[in-house]
Amino acid sequence: MTVYSFSLVLDGVNSETPKLEDQLYEAGCDDALVCFYGRTVYLVFDRESESFKQAVLSAIQQIESLVGCRVKAVDAGGYVGVSDIAERSGLTKQSISLLKEGKRGKGDFPSPLYRLSGRQPLWQWSEIAEWLANYDKLPQNLAKNAELVNDLNLALQLREPSVKRNVDVLLSELNT
Secondary structure (H helix, E strand, O other): OOOEEEEEEEOOOOOOOHHHHHHHOOOOOOOOEEEEOOEEEEEEEEEEOHHHHHHHHEEEEEEEOOOOOOEEOOOOOOOHHHHHHHHHHOOHHHOOOOOOOHOOOOOOOOOEEOOOOOOOEEEEHHHHHHHHHOOOOOOOHHHHHHHHHHHHHHHHOOOOHHHHHHHHHHHHHHHH
């Protein structure tokens, strides 16, 4: 078994929820550190499991066994800047900058998705991780985990009825 590290952002509870830590522990989250950002609650896990997917899904099920508690997001870092990419990949910021500018490598670094006109563009981490893995700059399993996190976050958003309805309408409009 492997130990997987990940974070989950919670909804329906906050820093003032009575006995939250005890409830989470009793639900099976004894391998998580309960953290707060303002009133927002997030859990940092080091979970032993057969797979990353199994580790994350089992944590979500345990958390959501608590009345009113839902998981809002997995590993909130879906979009990354140059500094984040460097930190996650173990490469320097300068190396990432040279890759993104096409001054190093084949010139096929993925395009940013957001803040294109700003000084700090953002990339989809799963796309960058896949690219880095294809060039042996990141282990393939980390790229697959990044893709899973991206898909899980989308699934967590789509399970909200109003979001799903709106997305269904937009998909229909896009496909006409």
